[in-house]
């Protein structure tokens with residue numbers, strides 16, 4: 001197959017052929033969760049998007065080092081730059097050690113990711129464990145003249161930077177727009193200009209999370225951790241930097257400025273952003289009453305939910321939209337996704353019921369080509385899913401004998417379907433798993449028993465043949481005899 005993987009690069013605003021800096025190695029950094037609250041719907045989309053990218057790159061033969069950070073120092077609200085760190089605040093209110101808060105929510109995030117079948121990244125660095133690296137980078141930026149110290153804090157000098165490089169390259173904003181959109185919340189600021197941002201903040205007396213530095217006892221600024229940790233684990237120039245579109249400005253813009261100020265060039269070759277999730281057409285927010293945690297979604301425990309939605313329904317729903325399109329959550333859309341996923345899984349199960357013929361009237365390469373071309377085209381998962389749906393129809397025709405396939409082609413078809421459905425799209429057959437151990441256990445055991453039953457029937461050992469069928473029925477497996485064998489399904 002001659003198609004090449006292309007990826008939309010936010011930095012250049014076009015789809016580019018993917019060419020790693022040091023093939024077959026690929027370095028990928030994705031901004032991970034801030035762990036001061038339950039994982040919610042907003043976490044599902046970047047997690048699934050970059051999991052798909054990770055899985056697809058690996059299937060193309062790349063050796064991927066995927067770094068996804070844990071923000072446990074606490075991002076300050078970007079419009080309340082001087083406020084208290086959220087993890088500190090929660091810890092103070094609940095009389096906990098800040099690391100207890102961070103650990104608790106990190107665990108919950110991991111459980112939600114496991115449920116969504118999101119693979120663990122290669123490295124998951126914590127911001128609090130990389131204060132030394134962040135201080136070193138702040139020092140470099142100061143030494144290069146792109147930052148200034150003010151009353152124990154260090155700020156990035158945007159004007160100075162903008163004289164030599166261009167601030168706003170990623171988001172396409174210029175300084176005038178940024179000035180017009182920056183609100184100064186209080187006049188106490190030590191900053192020279194409203195758009196300068198903190199690299200190091202001196203901690204207020206009530207601030208619990210603090211570390212010593214050359215400038216003050218304090219904590220690193222909002223954007224430092226990603227610049228410092230990506231450089232540490234992926235080097236100063238790496239392939240992919242990802243995250244949600246909401247992080248493009250100011251977070252990623254500031255990361256680019258920091259890396260460039262420290263080392264003279266930008267860190268990532270491809271900047272990749274997933275679009276956001278809305279709920280019934282509205283942005284998700286605590287104040288709007290439509291903030292849904294993943295746990296509530298899986299349990300159906302929220303007034304906006306008509307029923308529970310399984311983790312795979314959520315994953316499938318996310319994959320059914322292209323990652324750069326908007327995605328609106330509604331009960332209708334989720335119920336449609338649930339039905340679609342069920343149809344796809346039934347198709348996968350039906351593969352086991354096809355009996356091979358002497359010749360083929362179908363060509364499994366067609367499915368492989370379509371899936372590959374779809375994902376090569378900037379990870380077009382909805383197109384890949386639509387190819388799989390077309391083949392669910394073909395599979396059903398093969399089961400019914402309306403089409404024919406040879407043993408070798410059937411093996412190939414099974415391989416292609418399993419690879420795209422389970423390994424690349426990362427779906428799981430929740431029903432088979434719930435019925436006890438999953439397909440890998442149930443199918444071979446049932447096939448083994450049915451094979452023994454066939455032998456018993458051939459030997460006219462009717463009591464044994466009936467005993468096997470009745471035993472399977474009692475276990476919830478319905479056996480349907482046909483002229484040339486039998487079908488079975490889990491009831």
Ligand code: ZN
Pocket residue numbers: 030031032226251
């Ligand atoms: Zn980040």
